[in-house]
Amino acid sequence: MKSTSLKKAIATAIGLTLGGSVMAADKHSTPLNMTQGATDISHEVYDLHMAIFYVCCVIGLAVFGVMFYSIFKHRKSKGAVAAKFHHSTTVEIIWTAVPLIILISMAIPAAKTLIAMEDTSEADMTVKITGLQWKWHYEYMGEDVSFYSQLNAEHNIARQLDSGVDVSQYHWYLKDVDNELVLPVGKKIRFLHTAADVIHAWWVPALAVKKDAIPGFINENWAMINEPGVYRGKCAELCGRDHGFMPVVVRAVSQEEFDAWLIEKKGGTAEPVAVAEAAPAAEGSNTAVATAGGGGAAAEVSMESQMARGGEVYAQQCAACHQVNGQGIPPTFPAITGSAVATGPVDAHIDIIANGKPGTAMAAFKGRLSDEDIAAVITFQRNGLGNSVGDSVQASQVAGN
Amino acid sequence: MSAAADSHHDDHHHGPEKNFVKRWLYTTNHKDLGTLYLWFAFAMFFVGGLMALVIRAELFSPGLQFVDPQFFNSMTTMHAIVMIFGGVMPAFVGLANWMIPMMIGGPDMALPRLNNWSFWIMPFALAIFLSTLLMDGGGPASGWTLYAPLSLQGGDSFAFVIVSIHFMGISSVMGSINIIATILNMRAPGMTLMKMPLFVWTWLITAFLLIAVIPVFAGAVTMLLTDRYFGTSFFSAAGGGDPVMYQHIFWFFGHPEVYILILPAFGIVSQIIPTFARKPLFGYSSMVYATGSIAFLSFIVWAHHMFTVGMPLAGELFFMFATMMIAVPTGVKVFNWIATMWRGSMTFETPMLFALGFVVMFTFGGFSGLMLAMTPADIQYHDTYFVVAHFHYVLVPGAIFSIIAACYYWLPKWTGNMYDERLGKIHFWSSTFFVNLLFFPMHFVGLAGMPRRIPDYNLQFADMNMWASIGAFGFGGSQLLLLYIVIKCIKGGEKATDQVWEGAEGLEWTVASPAPYHTFETPPEIK
Numbered sequence: 001m002k003s004t005s006l007k008k009a010i011a012t013a014i015g016l017t018l019g020g021s022v023m024a025a026d027k028h029s030t031p032l033n034m035t036q037g038a039t040d041i042s043h044e045v046y047d048l049h050m051a052i053f054y055v056c057c058v059i060g061l062a063v064f065g066v067m068f069y070s071i072f073k074h075r076k077s078k079g080a081v082a083a084k085f086h087h088s089t090t091v092e093i094i095w096t097a098v099p100l101i102i103l104i105s106m107a108i109p110a111a112k113t114l115i116a117m118e119d120t121s122e123a124d125m126t127v128k129i130t131g132l133q134w135k136w137h138y139e140y141m142g143e144d145v146s147f148y149s150q151l152n153a154e155h156n157i158a159r160q161l162d163s164g165v166d167v168s169q170y171h172w173y174l175k176d177v178d179n180e181l182v183l184p185v186g187k188k189i190r191f192l193h194t195a196a197d198v199i200h201a202w203w204v205p206a207l208a209v210k211k212d213a214i215p216g217f218i219n220e221n222w223a224m225i226n227e228p229g230v231y232r233g234k235c236a237e238l239c240g241r242d243h244g245f246m247p248v249v250v251r252a253v254s255q256e257e258f259d260a261w262l263i264e265k266k267g268g269t270a271e272p273v274a275v276a277e278a279a280p281a282a283e284g285s286n287t288a289v290a291t292a293g294g295g296g297a298a299a300e301v302s303m304e305s306q307m308a309r310g311g312e313v314y315a316q317q318c319a320a321c322h323q324v325n326g327q328g329i330p331p332t333f334p335a336i337t338g339s340a341v342a343t344g345p346v347d348a349h350i351d352i353i354a355n356g357k358p359g360t361a362m363a364a365f366k367g368r369l370s371d372e373d374i375a376a377v378i379t380f381q382r383n384g385l386g387n388s389v390g391d392s393v394q395a396s397q398v399a400g401n
Numbered sequence: 402m403s404a405a406a407d408s409h410h411d412d413h414h415h416g417p418e419k420n421f422v423k424r425w426l427y428t429t430n431h432k433d434l435g436t437l438y439l440w441f442a443f444a445m446f447f448v449g450g451l452m453a454l455v456i457r458a459e460l461f462s463p464g465l466q467f468v469d470p471q472f473f474n475s476m477t478t479m480h481a482i483v484m485i486f487g488g489v490m491p492a493f494v495g496l497a498n499w500m501i502p503m504m505i506g507g508p509d510m511a512l513p514r515l516n517n518w519s520f521w522i523m524p525f526a527l528a529i530f531l532s533t534l535l536m537d538g539g540g541p542a543s544g545w546t547l548y549a550p551l552s553l554q555g556g557d558s559f560a561f562v563i564v565s566i567h568f569m570g571i572s573s574v575m576g577s578i579n580i581i582a583t584i585l586n587m588r589a590p591g592m593t594l595m596k597m598p599l600f601v602w603t604w605l606i607t608a609f610l611l612i613a614v615i616p617v618f619a620g621a622v623t624m625l626l627t628d629r630y631f632g633t634s635f636f637s638a639a640g641g642g643d644p645v646m647y648q649h650i651f652w653f654f655g656h657p658e659v660y661i662l663i664l665p666a667f668g669i670v671s672q673i674i675p676t677f678a679r680k681p682l683f684g685y686s687s688m689v690y691a692t693g694s695i696a697f698l699s700f701i702v703w704a705h706h707m708f709t710v711g712m713p714l715a716g717e718l719f720f721m722f723a724t725m726m727i728a729v730p731t732g733v734k735v736f737n738w739i740a741t742m743w744r745g746s747m748t749f750e751t752p753m754l755f756a757l758g759f760v761v762m763f764t765f766g767g768f769s770g771l772m773l774a775m776t777p778a779d780i781q782y783h784d785t786y787f788v789v790a791h792f793h794y795v796l797v798p799g800a801i802f803s804i805i806a807a808c809y810y811w812l813p814k815w816t817g818n819m820y821d822e823r824l825g826k827i828h829f830w831s832s833t834f835f836v837n838l839l840f841f842p843m844h845f846v847g848l849a850g851m852p853r854r855i856p857d858y859n860l861q862f863a864d865m866n867m868w869a870s871i872g873a874f875g876f877g878g879s880q881l882l883l884l885y886i887v888i889k890c891i892k893g894g895e896k897a898t899d900q901v902w903e904g905a906e907g908l909e910w911t912v913a914s915p916a917p918y919h920t921f922e923t924p925p926e927i928k
Contacts (some may be wrong), residue, residue, distance in 0.1 A: 008574055022677070030793075031704075031849045031861050031867075032845040032848065032849055033845070033848050034778075034781055034848045034849075034851070035849075044777070044782070045777045045778055045781055047776055048777055048778050049772065049775075049778045049781070052771065052772050052775055053772060056768035056769075056771060057770065059768075060764070060765075061766060063735065063736075063739065063764065064761065065759075066739055066743070067739045067742065067761075070739065070744075070745075070747075071742065071747065071757070074678075074742065074743065074744050074745050074746065074747055075746070075747045075748070075749075076679070076746045076747060076748045077748070080744070080745070080746045080747070081746055082678065082679040082680040082744070082745045082746040082904075083680060083743075083745070084680070084683040084746040085682075085683070085744075086680075086682065086683055086684070086685065087683060087684050087686075087687070088740075091740070092684055092687055092733070095732065095733065095736045096729060096732075096733060098728055099728055099729050103725045103726070103728060103729070106725070106775065107721070107725055110721065110775045110776060110778075111718055111721070111779055113777040114714070114716065114717060114721070114776050114777050117777060117780070118714045118717070147839070158464070159464065159465060159857055160465065161465040161466075161467075161468070161469055162465075162466075163464070163465070165462050165464075165859075166464075167464040167860075168463065168860055171860075172859070173463060173860060174857060174858065174859050175859050189474075189596070193711075198550050198551040198554065199548060199550070199551065199644060201709055201784060203784075203852070205781060205850045206680050208777075208780065208781060210709050210780050210783060210784075211709055211711060212709050212710045212711060212783065213643065214638075214644055214645060214710070214711070215550060215638055215639075216638020216639060216643075217638060217643070217644075217645070217711070218643070219710075219711035220711075232854045233850070234708075234850070234852050234855075235852070236783065236784040236785070236852050237548075237709075237784060238474070238543065238544045238548070238551065238784075238853075238854045240474075240542075240543075240551055240554065241469075241470045241471040241474065241542075242470060243470075243474070243852075243854060243855060244456065244470065244852070244855030244856050244857050244858070245470075245857070246852075266610060285463075299613065306833045321581070329469075329471060330537060330538070330734065331537050331538050331556045331557070332538050332554060332555050332556055333674050358639075360554070361554050363917075
């Protein structure tokens with residue numbers, strides 16, 4: 001009984017150790033290990049990771065080898081008689097010094113890589129990344145291009161509790177966004193990280209880039225991507241209810257493609273947002289339109305189109321907290337349905353949407369959404385979700401706030 | 402025993418109070434309080450365990466099936482706090498209460514009434530804490546670290562969370578004061594510090610750590626409280642504060658706290674292995690110094706939890722080197738345990754099995770800890786399931802296995818009966834199998850890019866999460882067997898001898914089994 005259980009113990013221990021190393025060592029085919037990534041730094045990090053892993057394996061085999069040899073041989077049932085020794089200065093010095101030497105030999109390459117990772121000087125371009133509950137905002141510094149990026153809308157429906165949607169049909173479930181961050185390969189890109197509400201962390205494993213986005217502070221790091229491709233990541237720092245649902249997608253393209261994309265994007269953002277046909281426009285409601293304010297669209301918009309557009313904006317911007325049905329999650333996220341704000345004077349309603357409510361999770365949407373979108377979503381909140389105030393809010397009313 | 406008549410002036414020479422409520426509510430006896438602490442911890446292990454099972458049920462497959470993400474976050478947060486402050490810490494204090502006076506030849510704890518008080522705060526603290534689940538806005542959901550500003554969002558249950566944490570802290574500090582006072586004042590003549598059993602040594606150092614850092618934590622959560630309710634801006638950049646300062650303060654408490662959860666475990670294993678190897682502990686004094694070194698290092702490595710917050714390079718390098726240094730004294734401990742086994746005459750009763758399981762699996766956790774110490778790699782590992790795997794390896798088959806080992810080891814002394822050895826072995830093997838099924842796959846999903854604290858995930862992580870969830874339910878179920886074994890042992894069984902184990906040495910084995918209500922009223926002779 002005893003000897004079989006011990007054999008099992010040994011088999012388990014060796015199996016786990018070796019199993020771990022075999023699975024982890026197969027670099028290319030398995031998703032069970034750290035990615036080697038697409039940058040020089042990410043390769044260095046991967047090599048460090050594997051080096052320290054193998055060091056641990058060798059030490060583990062040696063230490064557990066001795067331990068299990070002893071468990072086998074020095075057992076009372078085999079007639080072992082206990083020795084009397086209880087210390088040996090020599091071996092104690094050896095097993096203090098040897099680990100110290102191994103550690104120093106690992107610390108040197110680790111320090112080198114770390115120093116390289118932290119050197120953000122001489123960057124070719126800069127992207128400012130702002131984390132918000134629960135999306136990202138990207139700003140190409142000096143290029144006048146900025147936009148929000150959030151979870152793919154289909155995934156957002158599928159991931160709701162009891163959605164009834166089979167999530168296994170989506171290959172990139174929870175790893176896909178509406179607007180990808182497009183970056184050129186072969187350029188040193190500096191990322192500036194900050195946040196608007198709570199701490200987030202922007203993480204793309206293939207770039208070996210993970211940095212906390214902290215409200216009120218700006219962090220920086222960098223990447224130079226070697227290979228074109230799509231690299232997916234996640235928010236890594238718990239940031240509230242939908243922390244698990246704010247993916248990052250980076251599309252790395254050649255410099256020419258990037259330049260073309262940038263021009264198209266500038267054209268896109270510079271164009272006045274056509275209010276009446278905003279619904280089909282893929283990025284219309286989600287693109288910050290700081291530059292689009294002067295685009296006309298003074299005409300009165302009908303209640304129906306306000307409601308339709310407002311419903312879409314609501315689903316994208318508000319439903320995560322205030323819920324699809326407007327019931328909210330009191331007390332943190334109050335209900336819209338029947339609320340004093342959504343059924344009271346319209347000016348107060350515009351004010352809270354435009355300027356947020358300090359000290360709460362309610363963000364200021366002025367500048368984040370166009371005036372048209374804000375007007376639409378306010379109209380929707382006042383006349384949908386069980387409310388029926390009856391007024392239709394226009395962009396011109398929002399503009400004054 | 403005419404207990405009632407002479408209780409005023411002769412408190413120490415009678416048996417336990419007959420009235421059940423009075424006995425357990427008013428008791429100042431270290432053995433009674435040890436028992437209370439242990440049962441309380443056992444109950445909290447099941448409460449925290451149920452929370453873990455909610456988490457693992459939701460993570461069994463992709464998609465949201467059972468709980469809202471906000472409630473999921475509450476479960477991860479409360480699971481951690483219940484397990485740390487309600488489970489592991491009270492369990493260690495319970496063991497200290499029961500065993501330290503008997504191991505050093507003292508008649509009781511130095512401060513018996515304080516002892517009663519520090520226990521009886523705990524149930525109220527945890528009750529307040531758990532009651533937040535029923536309040537508007539639900540329980541705390543910002544992770545057990547309560548990082549600002551996230552922790553400042555949410556309902557008014559927050560104030561109750563802070564109050565309950567203060568109570569837990571007061572209880573821990575009072576317990577620690579008592580343990581230090583006991584060890585320094587109540588030793589039998591001749592029991593010099595360097596003759597103390599290692600469990601006593603590790604607890605002495607742990608108690609100093611607790612006194613040093615619990616007030617720091619109390620300060621941090623009080624600043625959260627004033628930020629939330631009194632308009633201060635300690636952690637709000639808009640008011641001139643800094644959210645990262647919270648993290649520094651928290652981890653200045655949090656890292657020593659990690660060692661508070663493991664040092665007594667080192668002590669327990671250092672008691673058990675020599676007993677079943679029938680050979681003295683190898684390198685006793687180096688064990689003491691290694692424990693001291695680990696305690697010292699615990700104060701200068703806190704920011705390794707924060708390698709992604711944007712520290713200066715010099716800070717990152719310092720904390721990397723300091724963190725790697727921990728491997729040296731920890732390695733010394735593991736080598737000493739193996740050297741103790743070497744050329745011993747070993748038998749493998751349940752306490753020994755759990756102690757050996759501890760050595761192997763705690764070392765697994767140590768290896769992943771060494772990997773995490775490498776800052777460039779940590780930037781990839783940080784906040785992933787790799788970290789979850791790491792700290793659960795050191796806390797579950799680490800700290801909790803040592804607590805279970807201690808219970809099997811001393812149960813015959815506590816109850817006078819042997820536990821059921823066959824069931825004990827089954828309990829060990831099923832716990833070991835399932836705990837590895839539970840935590841080993843987490844290494845892989847973490848490396849492959851699964852962040853921690855998420856309720857839903859991509860299909861690529863589905864297989865490993867399924868295995869982990871099966872492991873969780875198996876491990877949880879295995880602990881029901883432990884409950885049965887303990888109850889069975891209390892009710893009866895083969896009578897234990899005074900020495901209980903053939904190789905057992907130390908003062909606790911010189912008193913009768915079960916240990917009389919009062920022991921060492923006359924100090925024993927120490928050779």
